[in-house]
Amino acid sequence: MTIENYFKTKYGNLSVSNDETQGSVKFIHASDIHLGAVQYSNEHRSNDFIQAFQEILELAIIHQVNFILLAGDIFTSLEMLPGKLTKIVKLLNEFIEFSNSLILIIAIEGNHDIRKFSRGVRFERRGQSWLKLLNSLGLIVLLDANLEAPPEDIFKPYNIKTKKGGKIQIKNVMIYGTRYLGEKPISLLSKIRKGITNNNGLFNILMQHFGIEGQMENVPGVKIEDIQHLRHRVNYLALGHFHKQYILQDWIYNPGSSEAVCSVDFSYKRGIFLVEVTKKSEKFTKLVKILHLINRRYIWETIKVDFEIRAKKDLEDYIIKRLHSYLKYLNHDIDPSNPHMPILYLILKGMEPSKSCKFNEKELRGKICNIFPIVDVKIYKKYKTPLKTLDNFILA
Ligand SMILES: [Mn+2]
Structure with a gap:
């Protein structure tokens, strides 16, 4: 993962060139990379998010795309260790060098890019993000619009010198983008529509960070009927969130998170889109392919405790004995940085063990990771509440 000159070492024979004779435009659309996520405070797990980003950059080289779209939540919060950011900056520098600056990375801010939780308190001072830093270093193109301006000035062309703007044209594709507009961006979306030039002979992409209502249970989103007015001006709505x-409807695209940010993400269909846009006799056609990323493997195991255990050590021994039989197929000869080494989700069921069995979860996780080729364990206790015995009634 921290190999020097990663792209050169791996793809030295491949050269990225700007083939002007090619009539089509190719791009990758990814979102919700959540760099800086420290899942279960595990170092290997936190590197998985950088690894997923590296894989997106690799796919851009392999498929020789013209640009990469990152539709928000590129970082998980403003809290980021310098070592992690150094890795990301180094990766971007190497990518730019290897691709001869021919593959632009175009991004917008998501809600996570601007959020910081410090000692449980939300960081309120607006306007800062790691994406702004990467943009000022010339490593990415960060798009944002001025929604207070008259329609023709809402989206100014991105200026390489000032590093500011709300739209950028690459061949015959125009990409528009804004910062995160909150959970209810409806009124702002009609302003955005006015800022997008219609019938310009270009393929219009709009990058936004919001979800469509109904796509995820119990998560608020924008009603699909409320964005139909954009359809006449936007050929491809590139979403994240x-x-x-x-x-x-063949125009709204949300790729899903690149890695699983929480345990439920593992069960979702997720990945990135590889899109090819071709113009033939004044009409655009697009071909969208779904690419899957090599994510961290995961396994779920359930252990049922159906007899009375009185000592902590007995409970731990029992869990480890059961895991020996469940996990014997796992390969012990791989390194934890290898995403094939799984993360274990362990459910404990059955009778609730007595108070004397209360184990230190961190300690048990450490023990399990030492014995088995597991990168980390997350333990869920789903015990039955003990039935009231006749004695309880008498004492009550
Ligand atoms: Mn997200």
């Missing part, structure tokens, strides 16, 4: 992948 919901970690579950969906494609709607």
Whole structure:
């Protein structure tokens, strides 16, 4: 993962060139990479998110795309260790060098890019993000619009010198983008429509960070009927926000998160889109392919405790004995940085063990990771509440 000159070492024979004779435009659409996520405070798990980003950059080289779209939540919060950011900056520098600056990375801010939780308090000072830093270093193109301006000035062309703007044209594709507009962006979306030039002979992409209502249970989103007015001006709505992948009405695209940010994400269809846009006799056609990323493997196991255990050590021994039989198929000869080494979700069921069995979860996780080729364990206790015995009634 921290190999020097990663792209050169791996793809030295491949050269990225700007083939002007090619009539089509190719791009990758990814979102919700959540760089900086420290899942279960595990170092290997936190590297998985950078690894997923590296894989997106690799796929851009392999497929020789013209640009990469990152539709928000590229970072998981403003809290980021310098070592992690150094890795990301180094990766971007190497990518730019290897691709001869021919593959632009175009991004917008998501809700996570601007959020910081410090000692449980939300960080309120607006306007800062790691994406702004990467943009000022010239490593990415960060788009944002001025929604207070008259329609013709809402989206100014991105200026390479000032590093500001709300739209950028690459061949015959125009990409528009804004910052995160909140959970209810409806009124702002009609302003956005006015800022998008219609019938310009270009393929219009709009990048936004919001979800469509109904695509994820119990998660608020924008009603699909409320964005139909954009359809006449936008050929491809590049969304981010919901970690579950969906494609709607052949113009709304949400790739899902690149890695699983929480345990439920593992069950969602997720990945990135590889899109090819071709113009033939004044009409655009697009071909959208779903690419899957090599994510961290995961396994769920359930252990039922159906007899009375009185000592902590007995409970731990029992769990480890059961895991020996469940996990014997796992390969012990792989390194934890290898995403094939799984994360274990362990459910404990059955009778609730007595108070004397209360184990230190961190300690048990450590023990399990030492014995088995497991990168981390997350333990869920789903015990039955003990039945009231006749004695309880008498004492009560
Ligand atoms: Mn997200």
